[in-house]
Amino acid sequence: MTTSEWVASLSAERASLTRASTAGRVAEILRAHITEGRLLPGTRLSEEDIGSALGVSRNTLREAFRLLTHERLLVHEFNRGVFVRRLSVADVHDLYRFRRILEVSAIRQAARLDAATRDARLDLVRQAVEEGEHAGAESRWVDVGTANMHFHQTVAALADSPRVDEAMQHVLAELRLVFHVMGAPQTFHEPYLADNRRILDLLVAGSWDAAADALDDYLGVAEAQLVEAYTG
Amino acid sequence: MTTSEWVASLSAERASLTRASTAGRVAEILRAHITEGRLLPGTRLSEEDIGSALGVSRNTLREAFRLLTHERLLVHEFNRGVFVRRLSVADVHDLYRFRRILEVSAIRQAARLDAATRDARLDLVRQAVEEGEHAGAESRWVDVGTANMHFHQTVAALADSPRVDEAMQHVLAELRLVFHVMGAPQTFHEPYLADNRRILDLLVAGSWDAAADALDDYLGVAEAQLVEAYTG
DNA sequence: CATGCAGGATTGTTCAACAATCTGTCAATA
DNA sequence: TATTGACAGATTGTTGAACAATCCTGCATG
Incomplete structure (x- = not known):
């Protein structure tokens, strides 16, 4: 266009x-x-x-x-x-550094949530995971990407902080700019569906540290993949 | 005025x-x-x-x-x-929740910095601690408050992330709004001078987890004190 | 005391205008 | 051919005037 x-x-x-x-x-x-x-x-x-x-x-x-x-x-x-805005590679690195701080901290702090709030938040995470799986089953890769973003927004929401929510929205909006330049949504979104489900399971089981570590690794992989393709 | x-x-x-x-x-x-x-x-x-x-x-x-x-x-x-903007008590809580995420994560991630960057950053932390101690020795409590903010900005800068730096600037600007309403700068800033020095020592010693835990506690105490006074 | 109305102040937006700046094109020169 | 300078056109940044809409305050009435 x-x-x-x-x-x-x-x-x-x-x-x-x-x-x-x-x-x-x-x-x-x-x-x-x-x-x-x-x-x-x-x-x-x-x-x-x-x-x-x-x-x-x-x-x-x-x-x-x-x-x-x-x-x-x-x-x-x-x-x-x-x-x-056109993002640089340094921007991409910084976005991942920042989102790692937000999302991983949110998970580690979720243990402090009261049960009702925690369960409501986890339900939103689950919905995002299922949204992604459904879209994936129908090969709607752009929708998989959107669901992945919902997943991360809901993970950050475990922090129970309006400021974290807003910061995460901005992070994800910027990341969309990167993905729009990249094209090939299947490449960047499909591989993470199974990881999202795995992290959800850890969250539901209350394994906060394991979930945080898993997400930390996941973001490292995602960052490396994106940077390689962005500079390629 | x-x-x-x-x-x-x-x-x-x-x-x-x-x-x-x-x-x-x-x-x-x-x-x-x-x-x-x-x-x-x-x-x-x-x-x-x-x-x-x-x-x-x-x-x-x-x-x-x-x-x-x-x-x-x-x-x-x-x-x-x-x-x-007039901040509510909920705002104060959220500010502390957010800054805790930023600052504590920054310290935990400082271990990954290369030595040159880490040393340069720690030197800025040291300068802010000394700035506060000098101002305290002369009972310049507003300046102590300013130095405390520099201290926290430099701690967050250990994340080596422009986005964290900017978020922290915003947090501290908002907190100033709270402090301006409170008055009594000595009450809110003096008690933390010794804590700042202690955290600096832990950082210099590379005791990242101990420093992060100390700061976590410190922010909890500061938050409780501020909220109690703010609700009056 | 509570309610309604009128008037004044202010906000939100539009429009026109102009100075300053930038960009692209063309001509002249080395 | 490459570089530089001049010029024209387009656009941005800002100002000021104008007007509709909205809000707030004060006053009158029940």
């Missing part, structure tokens, strides 16, 4: 610009388009074009851009415009 | 509005005023007043506000304006 085609498709989004602030809604629309791969890393976002397509003024659009730069989805280059 | 006095003091900041984007510079100014306690939690920021005082248009100011809301320093209430 070229940029101009994408801009044209924005006109269809006009109807959703109601309620809440327009700037916020514009940011939501852009965020969805970025994380769903309709706007690829490196793409330049023209204020004029996008403003016209969405029927909003440039000022409002600039506010929306500001909302998205802190989520690291956009990068704002002074006097040159706004671009969808 | 009342809001109107503060707004008047902004006029003095005009000279610094050069280079880079004006919106970015406005955000820097506001950020500094918030984290330095000149704008207290709950304060409402009037577009008209602040725009006039800084000599910028309302549109530019709105962009700056958007930059700061994601840092959680400001909270944007639709159709009601922008306020300096």
Whole structure:
């Protein structure tokens, strides 16, 4: 999809610009388009074009851009415009370092959750695992990737911390940028289905340390695979 | 300092509005005023007043506000304006939960750093500890608090991760909001000087797990103290 | 005291305008 | 041929004015 085609498709989004602030809604629309791969890393976002397509003024659009730069989805280059962020290999390493901290700590701290909260959270993890397995059974690899992300978001949610949840959302949104550049969803998502199930089983059994160690290893493997392909 | 006095003091900041984007510079100014306690939690920021005082248009100011809301320093209430964020007790708990994850993990992962990086980082930790001890010897308790924050920022930097660094900056900025409301800096910062030195010694000795456990306990004590005082 | 209404203040957004900056193209020169 | 400089066009960054919508406060009434 070229940029101009994408801009044209924005006109269809006009109807959703109601309620809440327009700037916020514009940011939501852009965020969805970025994380769903309709706007690829490196793409330049023209204020004029996008403003016209969405029927909003440039000022409002600039506010929306500001909302998205802190989520690291956009990068704002002074006097040159706004671009969808292109991640470097160092970014990928740092993302894995950061998510390892978040997810592994979340598991280790899950032991402190009260039983009701813990069980509710584990149920969400289970749902994500099953979502992935179903999608895999039907060879819907993009959906497997999405379910994998849900899995990791639910694992991080074991930390029972809104700030961890938000940080994890940002991590996963950035990772989507990487995956969209890569293509080949089967390669990057299928191998982890069995690992997700294994980690879930360890979690359900209350083997927190074993689950944390397993996830630590898993992320190491995933990181190495992704970096090799990203630099390849 | 009342809001109107503060707004008047902004006029003095005009000279610094050069280079880079004006919106970015406005955000820097506001950020500094918030984290330095000149704008207290709950304060409402009037577009008209602040725009006039800084000599910028309302549109530019709105962009700056958007930059700061994601840092959680400001909270944007639709159709009601922008306020300096007021943290709840739940926020305090979550901040400590999050910082515990960041700092404790950073220490545990420091073992993986190469010697040169690790030594450089530990030297920064040492500097922050000494900064605090000097300020304490002269009963400069606000400076002790500042040094304590440097200490924690340098501890988190052991993770060698830009994303951890940034997350930690945000945590500490939010915590400043809490401390500004509390007053009594000696109460909240002095008791931890000795602990900081102890943790530094453990880090220098390479006793990563012992240091991590010590910091975990320390944060638990600090959290309890702060929450008790915050709920009053 | 509680409720409703009016008025004023402010926010959210749009539009137009202009200065500054960047990028691409073309011509001149070595 | 390669490099440099000039110029034009496009775009960004910012300002200011305007207006609709919303909120808040104060006052009147029951």
